[in-house]
Amino acid sequence: MPEQSSPLELAEGDPFGPHHLPYGVFSTADRPGERRVGVRIGGHVLDAGAAAHALGSPYAQLLAQPDLMALFAAGRTAWSDVRRALTAWVTVPAHRADIEPLLHPVDSVTLHLPYRVADYVDFYASEHHATNVGRIFRPDGDALTPNWKHLPIGYHGRAGTVVVSGTDVVRPAGQRKAPADPAPVFGPSVKLDIEAEVGFVVGVGSEQGRPVPLADFRDHVFGLSLLNDWSARDIQAWEYVPLGPFLGKSFATSVAAWVTPLEALDAARTAPPARDLPLLPYLDDADEEEPGGFDLRLSVAINGQVVSEPPFSTMYWTAAQQLAQMTVNGASLRSGDLYGSGTISGAEPAQRGSLLELTWNGRDPLELPEGKRTFLEDGDTVTLAAWAPGPDGTRVGLGEVTGRIVPAA
Numbered sequence: 579m580p581e582q583s584s585p586l587e588l589a590e591g592d593p594f595g596p597h598h599l600p601y602g603v604f605s606t607a608d609r610p611g612e613r614r615v616g617v618r619i620g621g622h623v624l625d626a627g628a629a630a631h632a633l634g635s636p637y638a639q640l641l642a643q644p645d646l647m648a649l650f651a652a653g654r655t656a657w658s659d660v661r662r663a664l665t666a667w668v669t670v671p672a673h674r675a676d677i678e679p680l681l682h683p684v685d686s687v688t689l690h691l692p693y694r695v696a697d698y699v700d701f702y703a704s705e706h707h708a709t710n711v712g713r714i715f716r717p718d719g720d721a722l723t724p725n726w727k728h729l730p731i732g733y734h735g736r737a738g739t740v741v742v743s744g745t746d747v748v749r750p751a752g753q754r755k756a757p758a759d760p761a762p763v764f765g766p767s768v769k770l771d772i773e774a775e776v777g778f779v780v781g782v783g784s785e786q787g788r789p790v791p792l793a794d795f796r797d798h799v800f801g802l803s804l805l806n807d808w809s810a811r812d813i814q815a816w817e818y819v820p821l822g823p824f825l826g827k828s829f830a831t832s833v834a835a836w837v838t839p840l841e842a843l844d845a846a847r848t849a850p851p852a853r854d855l856p857l858l859p860y861l862d863d864a865d866e867e868e869p870g871g872f873d874l875r876l877s878v879a880i881n882g883q884v885v886s887e888p889p890f891s892t893m894y895w896t897a898a899q900q901l902a903q904m905t906v907n908g909a910s911l912r913s914g915d916l917y918g919s920g921t922i923s924g925a926e927p928a929q930r931g932s933l934l935e936l937t938w939n940g941r942d943p944l945e946l947p948e949g950k951r952t953f954l955e956d957g958d959t960v961t962l963a964a965w966a967p968g969p970d971g972t973r974v975g976l977g978e979v980t981g982r983i984v985p986a987a
């Protein structure tokens with residue numbers, strides 16, 4: 579009889595190999611009400627709490643949980659220790675007999691939002707995106723606002739409407755008024771869009787009154803996942819003056835089910851673009867030990883057709899600068915805070931991270947197999963994917979974030 583191959587023997591180049599080990603929360607059909615912490619390895623999810631128990635690990639307390647909050651709060655040293663233990667559990671042959679029964683095929687489980695989103699903030703950190711949007715929304719002014727290269731611009735979003743990948747998105751309704759219209763009208767958005775982003779998740783909070791310096795980024799941020807900041811451009815364009823995005827973006831934000839720990843992305847760290855203007859000391863990262871950028875290569879697909887490939891390495895502002903900005907006034911962080919990078923657009927047209935830019939506000943429709951697209955139609959499914967260089971020539975494949983548009987309520 580041929581030997582049964584182990585689910586732990588992965589094909590070379592598997593983006594979910596032992597160099598990655600992202601965290602999520604899952605349930606199984608036989609115990610549907612029971613949420614458990616899972617770690618993705620290849621095409622399987624390891625029940626991490628059960629594995630810790632089976633192996634008599636001191637981390638059972640952190641992992642036998644319904645979400646990632648306990649692990650988040652445990653802090654950076656624990657994050658490294660747990661990761662080291664997990665690496666051993668999925669690679670040391672002596673553990674196989676204990677581990678294999680605790681693996682579930684990823685397609686057989688339900689994945690849940692893996693943490694309680696505390697606050698949600700979204701930034702505006704791509705120079706190419708901000709320039710394009712400025713040209714479209716404010717054709718008579720400068721594309722970039724005077725503050726843009728002095729501070730990472732952001733706004734507070736709605737934490738309670740962050741949903742896990744795979745959740746349907748109901749088309750929002752609201753007011754819209756084009757400049758030439760005599761009066762606003764109410765109805766389902768006719769300019770429903772995506773924004774390809776990366777979301778950073780805070781593990782350890784901070785004390786109110788104490789800003790978090792650039793160098794403390796890794797003490798607070800646990801990891802990242804892909805994020806789609808769904809945006810209704812018609813609602814947004816009418817409502818946003820002078821306080822910024824509100825109902826045009828608060829109806830849903832989708833995040834991937836898998837959180838990639840920062841440590842899995844050490845080989846992807848890269849310098850951000852050269853800074854054009856001197857920065858105030860709290861944002862000046864010229865002398866930071868670690869480069870602030872991440873070499874993540876995204877793709878945006880509509881109904882399976884790739885329409886764009888945004889490069890995260892082109893982001894002007896880094897996640898560490900955004901964290902410093904968010905706290906420089908003394909605002910505190912909490913476990914589970916989520917902040918979006920801002921839409922990722924590269925210099926090339928085929929690298930733009932929104933339909934607003936890809937179609938230039940509907941002027942230049944995309945040609946899809948099912949017909950022309952300006953903005954999203956009911957039934958469309960959008961999927962963001964990404965990979966990054968890992969250690970020793972490997973690839974880290976971020977968990978996808980996907981969502982389907984369903985008709986307005």
Ligand SMILES: O=C(O)/C=C/C(=O)CC(=O)CC(=O)O
Nearest residue numbers: 701702703711715773920921
């Ligand atoms: O410049 C504007 O008026 C609007 C900008 C956006 O819609 C972008 C936004 O949400 C921030 C981002 O994702 O970069």
Ligand SMILES: [Ca+2]
Nearest residue numbers: 700773807921
């Ligand atoms: Ca956004």
Ligand SMILES: [Mg+2]
Nearest residue numbers: 807827830831
């Ligand atoms: Mg949103």
